[in-house]
Amino acid sequence: MEIKGDIHLLKYLKVPAALLSWDGGILDSNFLFSEMSEIFISPHAEKIKLASRSTQEYFLNILEKNRDAIPTSATSICYSAQDRHFVLHLVPFSMLARGVGTEATMLLFVIEIKKMSLSITQDIIKSVFSLTSSEAKLASCLMRFLSLRKASEFMGIKHSTARAYMIQVFRKTDTQNQLELYSLLSKISYMDRQSDN
Template identity: 30%
Template sequence: MKHILFVDDDANILHSMQRNLKGRCNEWDMSFFERPYDVLDYLNKEKVDVIIADMRMPELTGLELAKRIHQQHQDCRIIFLTGTADLQTAVNSINKTNVFRFYTKPCDLEDLCQGIEEALADLESESFKAIGNQALDHMPVGVCVVDLEARLLFSNLVAQNIFKAAEGIFLSPTRILRAENSAKTTALHEAIASAAFEEEEKNNGAIALPRHCGKRDLSIRCLPLGEAKPNQVLLFIGDPESPPAIDFLILSRLFGLTKSEAKLAAELSQGYTLEMAAEHIGLTISTARTYLKQVFAKTETNRQAELVKLVLTSPATIAG
């Protein structure tokens, strides 16, 4: 159940809210406080989703309270209730303390409830964004978002490691993506611009970036983010020198393989020959052939290429 907290130094206003919001008791867990410092103490012990605070309180103003709350409790939303005289202060506070919304007193109950619902929805959306970012960190390829100037706005862990390596693609001091030479940098920036304006027919949104360290080229795919973010582009960065790690325990569970069979399947899917895979996991070649037949039977595949395709499209390639 979502937790809503009200703080106002006027006990009559709190009692009125408590009485009028009884119908919401089955949806929200509600707490009511007269003293802001009691709220700060309470937040050290309890999780609160939305706080409705009066702007003018003798011990601590609503603005001061909001600042202290957001120093330690970034995962809650704050709504101010203010008199007309405090209106400009309330407007300024939205930028200074990340206050979600404010209402002038007296506030219509339906409007306030709608504001609380929207604050809860915003909190939920933020939670899903965090989950989405965590999911991207498990992707076996680099994922990042750039603006039209190729300035990096977001990157997952794989992309961050690629940028740290500084081979083929680099981050300038101003976080602009660059390649190893000016011609490739121009080509990269043109691919980004083409994707933003959905002109993929020029290069299919794809570009290879060479690395002068003897490693194979990085592969880049640029895709538009659409109407929601028209000036931003999604980049996928593939590094053929860093194939996705394959979790043999996941393979074992998915296909009913023994650990040795799963290890063999994982090695083969990394591009090793049967002889090399057998050596890596300490098997004789004859034992490896026997295990491979068992793997084919359990995975319902007939050829090594089929097995590799099955493994590489399974969740076993997702980082744990």
């Protein structure tokens, strides 16, 4: 099993990727990863440093949780910078893979989410999930990858009110974050377009 060599296969798929140690140290990366300055402060550094402090703390917390435990699932982190939207995927290596010629504990790869024209309206969101008008409007803002703060400004409401709406939107749609909500609403939008044809 040649883990270190696999990272360079990802460049052919146009996926920025890096092998990480448990503390966020960069053990190896492909050339696409080094071009991710929108997300990382100096992608050429020895350790991962995200441009957002809160995202950096969350990221380090994930690494720490996977330090000693046998990780069982991947983790995805949504990240927006300069009107571009990304998902950082952290995929843990099994304990078996950790012992095979590498100190890597995680594979990090980055996917940019291209804005899609979603034809789903607030009325459809509202009726499908029994949301209030305000909750549907917030869901629509979140679908466009606005931050909660920007969505609250757009809607002319307090940040705390937007947070309360967001909690209800996630509960009623059975999603846990903006990426899951986007994925769900994208599927509904696709089904809606198919039914029109």
